[in-house]
Amino acid sequence: MKNNLNKEQQKAVEHIDGPLLILAGAGTGKTATITHRLAYLVNLGIDPSSILTLTFTNKSAKEMRDRSFSLLDGSLTSSPLLCTFHKFGLLFLQLYIHKLDRQNNFVIIDKSDRTKILKNIDNSLPPSYVSSCISEFKNSGFLSNGENTLSHIKDYEKIISIYKKYEKLLIDDNLLDFDDLILLPFIIMNKFQDVRNEISSKYAYVMVDEFQDTNDLQLNLIKQICSNHNNICVVGDDDQSIYSWRGANIKNILDFDKHFKETKKIILNQNYRSSIEILDFANDIIASNSNRYPKHLKSNIGNKEKVDIIYSNNEHEEGMKIASIINKLRKDGSSMSNMAILFRVHAISRSIEEYLNKFNIPYKIIGGIKFYERAEIKDIIAYFRVIELQDDFSLKRIINVPKRGIGKRSVEKMEIASKKKNMKIFDFIVSSSDSELDEVIGARNRKSAKEFAENIHFLQDIAKSKIKSLSYELESSFSIRDYYESMQDSYNRLANIDEFYSYFSEYIEGDNHSLPSFLNDIALQGEQDNIEDEYLYLMSIHASKGLEFENVMVVGLENGVFPIIAEDVDIEEERRLAYVASTRAKHKLTFFSSQSRLYKGRGTILSPSLFLTKGEEMPFISKKTNNDFKIGDVAKHKVFGFGKVIEIKNENNKEKILINFGGNKRELLSAYVDKV
DNA sequence: TAGAAGCAGATTTTT
């Protein structure tokens, strides 16, 4: 097996039994190490199918699969399982969900489906808030009928009651949300020792990527899987833990040796990505954190390109500067995809876009609505699901799309009537006589419901006999194209649908690929944001994790923007974000900081981020008391200069003064203005 | 049932 690993990486690769924690700093060859280890185990004669590797994203699962398979030169006798946590949960539940008296023809719902369901149950609390509470419950191992440690939550009683209704609805319709894909496997293994033993002996070697991002439930799941052997190898970087707000618990990696006794720890320090200058800066930032394993990244790449900090007076000046720098790089022949613009909050990208447009710089923003979250795609998927499963949830989505007169009330009536008969709505439509159905929804709606069911039956036959033409037949049976054609934004919608169809036909032509497996696969499929050469990419720092660019520009380095300053914000996590952003850069790193910015609809005066000033100056959260201004006093402001105080008022215990700066009147908090 | 008008809320979003 060819390899050019360093000593520490090699040590990690050759560790076989017992818990191993690999602390891999940014750019230290984490993926190389994990994939080499996988190949190493296989080359020792260990059955590949007994090796389980878990990741968080489809993208990294694919990358690891490709890399480890290429190391193995096709010498595999069986396949190692290398997939996301959620995919593992899905595969598990297909085999074992019957233990909970549920069937394995479940449908996976996404976040917006869940919000919609919650809204229908009770709209008196914000559904998104309830949704995140439910996630929190599920991810801390809370069961709908069990105990919990979260009773301090606001509106607790009410949320629990919504939660119980929600769970009942999921069970009745055999739906699973994303959290269930982890929670239910945990519950099953926890309850049934035989299953736990079976799984643990099947997967005798377990690896987990990005371990710093695991939540409590995932850790517990891993413990179950490893209960027979403790052969657990995790890779991660506590300094890159930036998902605490999604339940990720940094303690999982910091206290790893408490969870798994006799852990061997290997630290990868040698960075192969960034220049010394960039690493010095990044090391310097992260060194201020106390919740971390002390470590210091090293690099042999010196290029004498300093880390730049560029200040601007406002966001326009900043946009202009960024666009001209990029334009110059482009003229010098640099590929657009070698550069990236990163920000903490999407809201500040607008002003930059304005100037990129002015300079004709082609760019793309990563983030926003994902392909599979688009309404038109979800509609088509719902049709496919009705064809395959006839589940109520999908049926309700499309029974009136395109409009066929079966409105909300009619659906409600059918739902009640079908529940009485313990049937799916679809089966109720099919099996009821005309007069029975007329009693529920009236003759006119009965006609279109029956017609709908006939069309679905026809498509079911197509799915069996010539599945390749399913999308074509779906189009013509339901005039779906006409429906979207009439909508605004029809061009994009139709293009999305076409893309979906072509993905479907590609998929279906593969080996052993059926409609059910297609539906399961796409349920967990995120968008593959492939970086294309001809575009400059703009993205949040979160979205940049795992990527690298020659030239990285980070904008909005101002207290209150980055770092965000608020009561519930963990400044250490903000610092980790600064660390992640910095370590994306290979050759050149530039920070932009503006003295004012139009933010949340207001022109705001801002001070340079404490990540740049090392915390020497933090007026945004300063305890400075109000100045004792009088009308007529001369005041000095760091940006607006000298002016005369013309009005003083007190609002919410804050002194505000109106100052005349040479004809320009501005109202400012007096704590930000000096008396002269 | 589409469009207007009014309103709150604005951090990140691997599955």
Added chain:
DNA sequence: TCTGCTTCTA
């Protein structure tokens, strides 16, 4: 300031 959602109106 802008967006997305709810409520109102024709």
